[in-house]
Amino acid sequence: MASLTLLAPFLVLLAGSAAAKSCTDFIIPVDILSRQGLFKKVPLETNLDVTAFAQELLRNGQNYTATLLEDYQTLKGSYKISAKFCHPEGGIGESVVQLLSHGIGFDKAYWDLPYNDYSNSYTDAALKEGYSVLAIDRLGIGMSSHGDPFNEIQAQAEVEALNAVTTKLRKGEVPEIGHSFAKVIHVGHSFGSIQSLWLSALYPNNTDGLVLTGWAATGDFTSVFWAGWNMHSARLNQPLRFGNASSSGLLNTYSAWKAGDALIKGIQMVLNKLGVGLSPDTIWEDIATTEVSNLIRGYNETTTPLDYASGYVSWSDFTANQFCFLHKGHYDLGLGLFSEANKQPMTVGEALTIGSFPQRSSFSGPVLVFTGREDLPFCGGDCLATGTNATSIPAGAKALFPKATPFEAYIQPDTAHGINAHYNATGAYQVINSWLGAHGLGA
Template identity: 65%
Template sequence: MVVSTFLALVLAGFAAAKTCTNFTIPVDISSRQGVFRKVPLDVNLDASAFMLEFTNIGQNYTAVLLQDYQTLKGSYKISAKFCHPDGGIKGSVVQVLTHGIGFDKTYWDLSFNNYNYSYVEVAVREGYSTLAIDRLGIGNSSHGDPFNVIQARAEVEALNVITTKLRNGQIPEIKHSFDKVVHVGHSFGSVQSYWLSSLYPNNTDGLILTGWSANGSWLPATIAGFNLHIARLNQPLRLGNTLSQAARRTFRPWSSGGELIRGVQFLLRSIKVSLSTKDIWNELGTTEVANLITGYNQTDIPLNYPPGYLTWSDFTANVGAFLLPGHYDIALGLVAESTKQPVTAGELLTIGSSPPSSSFSGPVLVVTGRQDTIFCGGDCLATGTDAASIPAEAAVLFPDASAFEAYIHPDTAHGINVHYNASAAYEVIQSWLGAHDLGA
């Protein structure tokens, strides 16, 4: 079975507990950010060169490329999915969901296995409304120059505008104002939610920071493990500008019953090479071959990312960064690989530029998987200090918080929502919100 077999699974199933609407939100932003010298990022060897410079322990590549600062002003569109209980918007609290690198807004409402992995499903069941966004530059939101437009600060400014519109009832598709906005992030989305709480502490009422800690020591190892590729070359049918309809017509008949595997076996035998079905599946399902034939995306058209948008190489790199072997469904992991989203050079160069602390005075909950490699090096309890966990050390960033707690979720790596016990983490979050005056 190959990746294309699993693409149908992401579309399967339905849930009747919620009503959802997809739309775009116009945002006008003003963002103070860096002007970087652009280096070649046209082919995969360029991506490798960028990775080597970025991870070089002897230099700060952000400082090397930084030439100046500018105030970026522009009008953009943010793709969003708003969900509420079937009976209508029931409360005055909305959760704004911001995904991390490699994902888009579907991270929060995975349809796999009849929505059993959906964060939105659990939140809506508790009476919350949710707004999940594609971050500026990613997915179906506006794309832009990958060095000097799509940077972390610009995305934070877009998030702030959306938050203000939610409070003021200025999103026509929702037609409702919310008294309280809880920001729920994952990974880079948590970085941005924290950043918003520092720049605009009065524009959030609660922070849920998942897949996060204040320790960025393992970022270089993460980027090295990605084995970076140019996104449009890694998945040309989906992330590039190649029409995907012809590819789907070609590969769909092969995706059931092992036809593709048998076809490859026949080809290899004709040149006197014999590989087992298992070996061929591993080649087709877990390597770059799978990405080459992946053509599905939600809009059914190529996303057409320009050079400078990067992604990890294949499913094995995905596992190394995000997943804990034995504790996730490989079928869902392959779906995550076939629907992955890229990261820009500008995001990587600015991800560590968030403010050193936040004056936010509301409650903060950090939820991180015990075996998170990106923010804990593989074990969030291996602090080497008196701290209860590596994420718990982030308490110093929130000196004015009314409450701070770090919860370590067992049997889980970085991509919490893709693990078997994801829903248990969701229940912890909803219960915690209710206990801190942020119930639906």
């Protein structure tokens, strides 16, 4: 039975860890040079503006990227990449490191989820195999440098930032780590997988192995994904977290909503007086699975608002979250709600450039594509429904890696796009790290 107690994970970042590890958070400065698009800006101040942008993005027969593209530019600048480095408690393995890149809607915490004592932590699974890991907030997201959402934070710029971090790891130029690594394995999820592929195409000698999770080479289902998002302005979706909580009026407006249990009881009391008998379960559905949840239970207590500009967008609510990322009945509802509370936006510049990744990589090392069978954005809900003799939709990515040795596509059952939120996530972690060890990339 649904209960508001399931909202409690929204706020809880458990202090303990199921695995013995040592972790440090820090900033990595990077300099990037990126050749990328110069787009005409369109209004994105309101949710209706953002909806209009989504309509144009999905309009049949139109390439909205080409419509808005005015010219090309060379972006040059210095940026900060927020990172979390973890190594086994016994010490840093100096030879191999996994560099983890999250997908759209997440930040670096995707790889080390604190929910339920880190029971779904990919980081912990990698550390148990002896790896050190570095998880980053992609450029423009989370605690990394933000920027102009049209003409600065685009896919190409993020790839250049990822490459710069990779080079620093190899050269031992991250003072907080104090070691150089002979091998860097790029592990990505979704957009992070696209960027890892992109890096391998531009800089094939700067990666030693690719694990591309939540990804396939096809873009046939992109419009379904974007439509399911029900795209909103991030700063309006979670105004005190994504916006700027310095507005005392806004803070006062939502401060009375912070006690979720009390809110449920108060609503029920009022409805009972009006003769409307709604159960706690019904009220829970009205709150937790709608955008109302984005305005209560802790978002008003954000101590460091992320202050995203107009042009940073997010999906609307938890129902959109499930549609795009989760397989009902096969994920922890509490973890799903936690993910909704801690979600991250994307930029419209990313939306316009995400499909520009190279269609061929000369990388000759090991490549594993790991995708949930019920993945929506890359498989339309069934990665085995190929309509051809191919073993799976992700297996078609082999054409992008003609020199990869080996290439393998693995399909995880009962798993949708947000792999790490599902009950069998730890099984996925075991498959990935065992595969790495079996192909010359063990810690």
